Amino acid sequence: RAFHQFIPFDVPKFAKRLLEHFKPDAVLWFESELWPSLLSQVKKSGVPFILVNGRVSDKSFRTWRRFDKIAKELLGCFSLCLGQSEQDKERLAALGAKKADCVGNLKFAGMPLPVDGEKLKELKEKIGSRPVFLLSSTHFNEEEQFAACLKELQRVVHDVLVLAVPRHPNRGGEVAEMFKNKGFATALRSKGEDITPAVEIYVADTIGEMGLWYGLSQVTFVGGSLINHGGQNFMEPGRDKNAVIVGPNMFNFVEMLAKAKVAGAVLQVNSAADAVEEAIKLFMEPEYLRERAEKAYLWTVKEAAVLDGICRVLNEELKR
Template identity: 40%
Template sequence: MNTRSAPGWRAALPLLAWRTVTTAASPLLPLWLARRARRGKEDAARLHERRGEGAERPSSPLLWLHGASVGESQSALPLIEALAAARPNLHFLLTTGTVTAARLLAQRLPPSLAARVQHRFVPLDVPAHAARFLDGWRPDAAVFIESEIWPNLILAATARNVPMALVNARVSARSAQGWGRMPAVAQQLFGAFRLVIAQTELDAARLRALGAASAEAWGNLKFAARPLPAAEPALAALRAAIGARPVLLAASTHPGEEAQIAMAHDLLGSRLPYLLTIIAPRHPERGPAIAAELAAFPLALRSTGALPEPETSIYIADTLGELGLLYRLAGAALVGGSLVPHGGQNPLEAARLGCPILLGPHTANFTVIADRLLGAGAAIRVEDSAALAEAAALVLTDFLRARSMTSAAARIAADAGALPERMAAAIETLLPAPSSPEAGAAAGPG
């Protein structure tokens, strides 16, 4: 099937149904967005962006990148840096779907790129919203990160001849099975991407089966991220408050993990009586609920401005964007989302900052890198609270073991360093030639 021709009826009917349903639902979406804004899930002052409004297209070539949330948008930064170095006149539009991603982008975007990168919230997948967004921004090319497949947005970009790439792509077995029930639709959508770069060979095979015939596996862009930053004054204040106490960090935790971590802290009491356990929840707004759950322990919440006192056993770091600070303080870190069936968070964030890594049994989101870390002796697998306590005691009391782990982890983290430049070179082929900047100016593609 020629994916650039009009879709066959097997694809046309489901896509027409989706277009009809989203159009019919659009009058109700402002109420839904307002409700999300009241819950802090949307920026109330920027709801118009979800309707595709607010375009401020620069006159120079423009690359649009879209990542759903924090992980995807942060993994885009090294890619943007590589593209910016290769194309001095290229500007970037980065869209996300979450408020947290927008806040972290503002914190972590290098000052040298601030004038060349604009952030917007991605429009909802309504035909009119997608058309308004694309007609306003007129991107020269588009890059979708990981698994963001929005039919109306993709078809609208295709209709406007916007070259598209799907990078750092991943497709779970469940998702592949779902798309497999609509093979013509999958062919129409996945086949719309001119460049498809997957995280693993398994992802690439699934994508090829779904219609992305040229999909290749180059690795995970998240593994190439820069070290997480830390504000020096905050780092100095915490170091002074903690002193010489050993620190166990539980980073990016999810519901169900905090109680297990507190139990491990309790088990460590006899061997490490001055231990400070820091819990940094993946969603900081959970801080008060975690404090209520662990009320039996002497604790403090960072969101209140409190620093750990000598009697503080558990310090809840319920703030945004401070993992770089916490990894620099910890003698060992459990990477969250791995003690419960969530799939785990990115362990290389700890590796880049020299913090020994502990992993729970659930690391499906990072299988390849977790296996490499474990195989190299750069991380320790822990199955439960008792195992976590044993591993933490080992790492926090054995300097040579801790140094061996961090050295091995640093080597693995360094291996992925060239991926952004390689990926940037591939994406450049979708853009107007540098010798013809007028091709990417305000007229845009189409």
């Protein structure tokens, strides 16, 4: 049984009241947003207190090093800190965690995104046999970088459809307008515009339909990686058997990316033009596309076993 409860303002008496009301036997704290009063009250309660999937970015590590006494006091509240990566584990230990370990990144364990079967069937009928290139979770300026080179994709790959899914749906209108101004026949989902045979770029600016777009595409470029953002989760398209391409700026996923590249599950490029070049190669060589998509899928399935490892460690810790 699970339910949602908002956390109160981080004031000692509110935090204490929360714990007195729910009387938890154990507390799992996810990621790395540390609330001092609540952490302190959980520690005082004496129940097992575990940080799961902890992450310490370069910026956060530099900041906490300047306030090392505070960091040590906060992290010292946990009986165990599980880092997303070996680097996170080492940083948590350096900042004062009493016991730090790494089993893997919980993001690896995510299930495939939900898909509306009726919508998927309807859109597949409209798209037909057209090849589909997805620009996923793109940020400001990334779409414009692609606009400069997508004509080459269209020239080589007959009747290709580009799905553009901005990370922030409120940008959909401006993204569609930009593509139109660059000479592309564009349709916008939020306006109810259809994917007709004439549409070259379909801008999907809705919420909760990402699984739909992965289910329609064969090749995906994952955004946030051509700009200084650090990338987005690139496992999701792999779960839907897409060949996956990312840009050069993936500093939020260093260890994850290294594993994926060794497994042949992702292609990393330096520019939008390079991404288009790779997409052309994939579409023009079906066996190469099949191989890349299969490797991406098998790697995500293998890494999803991280959940079993985390549960094993948690069970061992909670038995103490």
